[in-house]
Amino acid sequence: MKNTYVAIMAGGVGSRFWPGSREARPKQFLDILGIGKTLLQMTYERNLALCPKENVLIVTNKAYKSLVLEQLPNLKEEQVLCEPSRNNTAPCLAYAAYKLRKQNPAAVMLVAASDHLVIDIAEYVARVSAAIRFAAENDALMTLGLTPSRPDTGYGYIRFDLKEIENGVHKVTQFTEKPTAEIAQKFVNSGEYVWNSGMFVWQASHFIQQLEALAPDIAAIFHTIENQLNTPTEQAAIDEWYPKTRSISIDFAVMEKAPNVFTVPADFGWSDLGTWNSLHVEAEKDAHDNAVQSDNAHLYDTTNNLIRAPKNKLVIIKGLEGFIVVDEDDVLLICPKNREQEIKQITEDLKKAGKSSFL
Amino acid sequence: MKNTYVAIMAGGVGSRFWPGSREARPKQFLDILGIGKTLLQMTYERNLALCPKENVLIVTNKAYKSLVLEQLPNLKEEQVLCEPSRNNTAPCLAYAAYKLRKQNPAAVMLVAASDHLVIDIAEYVARVSAAIRFAAENDALMTLGLTPSRPDTGYGYIRFDLKEIENGVHKVTQFTEKPTAEIAQKFVNSGEYVWNSGMFVWQASHFIQQLEALAPDIAAIFHTIENQLNTPTEQAAIDEWYPKTRSISIDFAVMEKAPNVFTVPADFGWSDLGTWNSLHVEAEKDAHDNAVQSDNAHLYDTTNNLIRAPKNKLVIIKGLEGFIVVDEDDVLLICPKNREQEIKQITEDLKKAGKSSFL
Numbered sequence: 139m140k141n142t143y144v145a146i147m148a149g150g151v152g153s154r155f156w157p158g159s160r161e162a163r164p165k166q167f168l169d170i171l172g173i174g175k176t177l178l179q180m181t182y183e184r185n186l187a188l189c190p191k192e193n194v195l196i197v198t199n200k201a202y203k204s205l206v207l208e209q210l211p212n213l214k215e216e217q218v219l220c221e222p223s224r225n226n227t228a229p230c231l232a233y234a235a236y237k238l239r240k241q242n243p244a245a246v247m248l249v250a251a252s253d254h255l256v257i258d259i260a261e262y263v264a265r266v267s268a269a270i271r272f273a274a275e276n277d278a279l280m281t282l283g284l285t286p287s288r289p290d291t292g293y294g295y296i297r298f299d300l301k302e303i304e305n306g307v308h309k310v311t312q313f314t315e316k317p318t319a320e321i322a323q324k325f326v327n328s329g330e331y332v333w334n335s336g337m338f339v340w341q342a343s344h345f346i347q348q349l350e351a352l353a354p355d356i357a358a359i360f361h362t363i364e365n366q367l368n369t370p371t372e373q374a375a376i377d378e379w380y381p382k383t384r385s386i387s388i389d390f391a392v393m394e395k396a397p398n399v400f401t402v403p404a405d406f407g408w409s410d411l412g413t414w415n416s417l418h419v420e421a422e423k424d425a426h427d428n429a430v431q432s433d434n435a436h437l438y439d440t441t442n443n444l445i446r447a448p449k450n451k452l453v454i455i456k457g458l459e460g461f462i463v464v465d466e467d468d469v470l471l472i473c474p475k476n477r478e479q480e481i482k483q484i485t486e487d488l489k490k491a492g493k494s495s496f497l
Numbered sequence: 498m499k500n501t502y503v504a505i506m507a508g509g510v511g512s513r514f515w516p517g518s519r520e521a522r523p524k525q526f527l528d529i530l531g532i533g534k535t536l537l538q539m540t541y542e543r544n545l546a547l548c549p550k551e552n553v554l555i556v557t558n559k560a561y562k563s564l565v566l567e568q569l570p571n572l573k574e575e576q577v578l579c580e581p582s583r584n585n586t587a588p589c590l591a592y593a594a595y596k597l598r599k600q601n602p603a604a605v606m607l608v609a610a611s612d613h614l615v616i617d618i619a620e621y622v623a624r625v626s627a628a629i630r631f632a633a634e635n636d637a638l639m640t641l642g643l644t645p646s647r648p649d650t651g652y653g654y655i656r657f658d659l660k661e662i663e664n665g666v667h668k669v670t671q672f673t674e675k676p677t678a679e680i681a682q683k684f685v686n687s688g689e690y691v692w693n694s695g696m697f698v699w700q701a702s703h704f705i706q707q708l709e710a711l712a713p714d715i716a717a718i719f720h721t722i723e724n725q726l727n728t729p730t731e732q733a734a735i736d737e738w739y740p741k742t743r744s745i746s747i748d749f750a751v752m753e754k755a756p757n758v759f760t761v762p763a764d765f766g767w768s769d770l771g772t773w774n775s776l777h778v779e780a781e782k783d784a785h786d787n788a789v790q791s792d793n794a795h796l797y798d799t800t801n802n803l804i805r806a807p808k809n810k811l812v813i814i815k816g817l818e819g820f821i822v823v824d825e826d827d828v829l830l831i832c833p834k835n836r837e838q839e840i841k842q843i844t845e846d847l848k849k850a851g852k853s854s855f856l
Contacts, residue, residue, distance in 0.1 A: 157811070434852075436843065447829060452516075452855045454843055456832040461817075463831065470806060470824050472831070473815040484795065484813055493793075496811045 141244045142189040142270055143342075145234040146181055148198040148206060148252035149221055153497070154413050154478075156485050157469035158446060161497055166253035167205050170411060171421055172431030172446070177253045177411070182210050184256055187263045188248060188270070195219055195238070196252070197230050216368075222377045228391035229356055229383035231338075232349055233376065236360040237367045239342040246274045247345070249338040255420055257407025265404035268305040269339040272400065279348060279393060280339040281310065283332025283401035284408050289322035292412070294334035294389065297325075298401050310399040313389065332403045334389065336410075345392075353391040356383050414462045414478045418444040444475065469496055500603045501548040501629055502701075504593040505540055507557040507565060507611035508580055512856070513772050513837075515844050516828035517805060520856055525612035526564050529770060530780055531790030531805070536612045536770070541569050543615055546622045547607060547629070554578055554597070555611070556589050575727075581736045587750035588715055588742035590697075591708055592735070595719040596726045598701040605633045606704070608697040614779055616766025624763035627664040628698040631759065638707060638752060639698040640669065642691025642760035643767050648681035651771070653693035653748065656684075657760050669758040672748065691762045693748065695769075704751075712750040715742050773821045773837045777803040803834065828855055 152165045159165040166178045175183075182194060196206050196213065200220040207213060219233055231249055238245040248266060256262045269280040283296050297312040313334070317325060325331035350357040359379050366375040384391075393399055409420050421429035421444070428437055431446040435453040447453045447465040455463065462478060464471040473481060485497055511524045518524040525537045534542075541553060555565050555572065559579040566572060578592055590608055597604040607625060615621045628639040642655050656671040672693070676684060684690035709716040718741055722734040743750075752758055768779050780788035780803070787796055790805040794812040806812045806824040814822065821837060823830040832840060844856055 157813075436846070438839075438843070450827070452828040452847075452852065454516075454828070454830045454832070456839065456843075457836060458820075458831055463829075465824065465829050468809070469811040469813070470822075470829070471813045472817055472822065473813070477816060480797075480815065484797070484815075487795070488811075493811065 139189060140193075141242060141246055141274065143193045143195065143238050143242075143245050143247045144185045144189055145195045145197055145231065145238075145247055145249050146178070146185070146252045147227065147230060147249065148178055148196050148202065149224065149230065150253065151199075151224075152253065152412075153482060153485055155417075156481060156497065157466045157471050158414075158464055162201075163205065164202075164253075165411070167202070167209060170417060171255070176209055177255070178206070179209055180256075181250060181252050181254070184259045184262060185248070185250060187259070188266060192217070195234055197221065197234055199224065220373065220376070221380060223381040225380065225383050225385040227336075227388040228349075228353060228386045229359075229380065231345070231388050232353075232356050232360050232383070233380065235342040235345045235349070236364055237372075239346060240364065240367050243343060244274075245342040246270055247340060247342050249336075251336050251410070253411060254335075255407075255409040255411050259406075261404070261406040265306065265402050265406065266337075266339065268307065269402045272303075272305065272307045272402075273339045273341060273344075276400075277344045277347075277398055278340065279345065279396050279399045280307075281393065281399065281401050282335045282337040282339075283403045284335045285403055285405040286326050286331065286333050289319060289326045290333075291316055291319050291322050295322070295325050295331045296334050296401055297331050298403065300330060303400070306402050306404075307400050308403065310401050313394045315389070332401060335404075335408065338388070338393075348392055348396050352395050353384070353386070356386075356391065359383050414444055414464075414481075415475055418462075418475065442475070498548060499552075500601060500605055500633065502552045502554065502597050502601075502604050502606045503544045503548055504554045504556055504590065504597075504606050504608050505537070505544070505611045506586065506589060506608065507537055507555050507561065508583065508589065509612065510558075510583075511612065511771075512841060512844055514776075515840060515856065516825045516830050517773075517823055521560075522564065523561075523612075524770070526561070526568060529776060530614070535568055536614070537565070538568055539615075540609055540611045540613070543618050543621060544607070544609060546618070547625060551576070554593055556580065556593050558583065579732065579735070580739060582740040584739065584742050584744040586695075586747040587708075587712060587745045588718075588739060590704070590747050591712075591715050591719050591742070592739065594701040594704045594708070595723055596731075598705060599723065599726050602702060603633075604701040605629055606699060606701050608695075610695050610769070612770060613694075614766075614768040614770050618765075620763065620765035624665065624761050624765060625696075625698065627666065628759075628761045631662075631664065631666045631761075632698045632700060632703075635759075636703045636706075636757055637699065638704065638755050638758045639666075640752065640758065640760050641694045641696040641698075642667075642762045643694045644762055644764040645685050645690065645692050648678060648685045649692075650675055650678050650681050654681070654684050654690045655693050655760055656690050657762065659689060662759070665761050665763075666759050667762065669760050672753045674748070691760060694767065697747070697752075707751055707755050711754050712743070712745070715745075715750065718742050773803055773823075773840075774834055777821075777834065801834070 155165045197219040273280050295314045298308040363375040418429045423429050427442040429444045438456040440455045440458045443461045445463045460475050462473050514524045556578040632639050654673045657667040725734040777788045782788045786801040788803045797815040799814045799817045802820045804822045819834050821832050
């Protein structure tokens with residue numbers, strides 16, 4: 139337990155929740171479910187069952203440092219790792235791994251996204267604990283595998299050997315990024331595939347060893363500044379060197395090529411809350427299938443909507459069906475739920491129209 | 498001209514424009530057309546063609562005195578008549594008439610609503626001028642009659658003698674309040690009926706004479722305090738005595754019973770803007786039939802809506818048809834245009850729910 143660390147990745151700028159999320163306040167910093175806690179706060183809390191609170195790191199963009207410290211006041215400043223540029227997940231996790239290995243050569247690190255939903259926390263803790271135990275004793279790159287609930291073509295699929303090694307751990311045999319619908323359906327039917335959750339467990343030292351072999355350019359950069367990590371010059375070194383790293387995901391850079399990848403298939407009620415629709419699916423709904431994030435909404439003949447409004451704002455909606463209604467202080471969005479993928483185009487139009495201040 | 502006065506009635510609390518209008522800021526005080534002027538300001542300006550600006554009176558509720566002076570900064574305080582209670586139009590016009598007769602025994606007063614729309618102002622001025630000339634020379638109660646554009650059952654209809662007396666003036670022979678659809682259609686087809694506009698012209702002295710005959714209780718109250726009108730004790734006298742007057746409309750109290758009622762049929766593009774729908778009809782619309790009162794709205798596949806939002810608020814609407822969308826600072830209303838009559842029920846529900854602060 140004292141060798142276990144959690145690195146929560148909180149640097150993303152998801153635009154699919156606009157106008158709920160903004161560049162200045164992405165989804166992980168929002169109480170997107172309307173339950174009184176942000177996704178980051180929920181993530182932090184559920185991982186406290188796995189390690190001491192001083193072993194939690196938040197890896198984020200410099201721009202969000204103060205937001206992180208505001209939302210997680212128990213953190214010390216040195217627990218917040220600040221990326222000066224957005225270089226995807228491989229450099230992000232390399233930074234955390236080098237820093238942790240230097241702190242504790244026996245460090246086992248769990249990597250968690252800051253903006254996902256986990257429903258069954260006991261099951262989550264049990265499955266992650268099994269992964270941590272295995273990783274502590276083996277040279278292994280572990281990934282939490284999610285039992286697919288539908289043939290979604292938006293996720294990566296991981297094939298695993300059906301023979302259990304121990305405690306629910308299986309060898310990974312293949313990665314498939316975003317398959318066609320037909321192939322996704324085959325994967326789901328086979329029972330041999332799980333979704334790639336983006337949650338990983340490994341010894342920091344073993345991860346670095348794999349990084350040196352598979353992405354030596356990234357490893358070299360962190361090797362250069364290793365002496366300065368956990369010292370007063372860490373941030374200056376990171377500011378200088380981090381932007382030089384290649385922007386690449388950990389899946390492409392390491393996981394898909396590494397020889398010793400294992401998974402713990404799990405089913406703990408998970409959503410990456412990637413879209414307003416997925417939020418509607420996960421959120422609590424009234425008898426008419428409306429997910430309402432408002433403390434003062436009156437709905438009449440109104441069904442199957444997602445409605446979000448500022449605290450205390452009186453919201454009266456009549457005769458509306460299947461819409462997303464998001465009222466933020468400076469933006470009102472009304473869009474059919476089944477056309478939410480077009481919101482991305484809208485935000486691009488806004489950028490072209492010189493209205494980036496609303497993004 | 499110097500004997501002509503305009504009394505603008507601005508004491509109403511129309512609830513049908515909620516949440517655009519509020520008890521604290523009724524429709525006449527709103528820029529409901531989104532053109533940069535409130536209905537009261539538009540009314541004031543169009544009547545300046547008919548009389549000197551010091552001859553304009555605004556009769557309003559005490560609660561709105563400061564709003565009136567704020568929106569019409571050229572007014573002197575004594576031009577704003579403040580009713581301490583809401584007693585309908587007969588006492589309101591009696592107050593103005595007694596005050597004006599004392600100021601100028603030859604006063605001819607035009608009565609205008611503060612919250613109506615007039616499109617063709619030149620035609621309005623011509624028709625009203627004809628009425629003023631006739632009223633100045635005759636003991637007459639004049640009403641502006643509006644050529645009906647449809648068999649609306651919400652208005653009062655006035656039958657007139659087709660024989661013109663002079664300058665477009667006709668004798669009125671009958672009042673019919675809110676007819677059935679069938680009867681309204683007959684009225685429109687006949688060409689002998691006009692809508693009762695609520696705009697009147699008469700000599701103050703003749704009006705008072707008729708009031709004494711037809712509503713002596715109301716006349717008696719103003720007779721009691723006549724000495725105090727246009728003196729420093731006017732408001733105190735009004736505060737004491739006005740609430741004792743009977744609450745009754747000028748149509749019921751006087752017009753429908755008086756012997757010498759005349760009308761000038763007119764057609765100057767009029768709307769009482771009584772509903773969001775009527776506002777949608779009158780307002781400027783885009784190519785997709787959307788009336789948009791917003792300086793920052795982006796509409797996609799969106800037709801036939803009325804959309805109103807605060808200045809600078811970014812409004813994105815996709816795939817919406819036939820709705821009223823009103824975003825005020827503290828209230829958001831989304832309601833099908835063809836169900837707007839149900840908004841009244843909503844405001845009553847709110848009252849019962851203890852949410853009167855939003856009304």
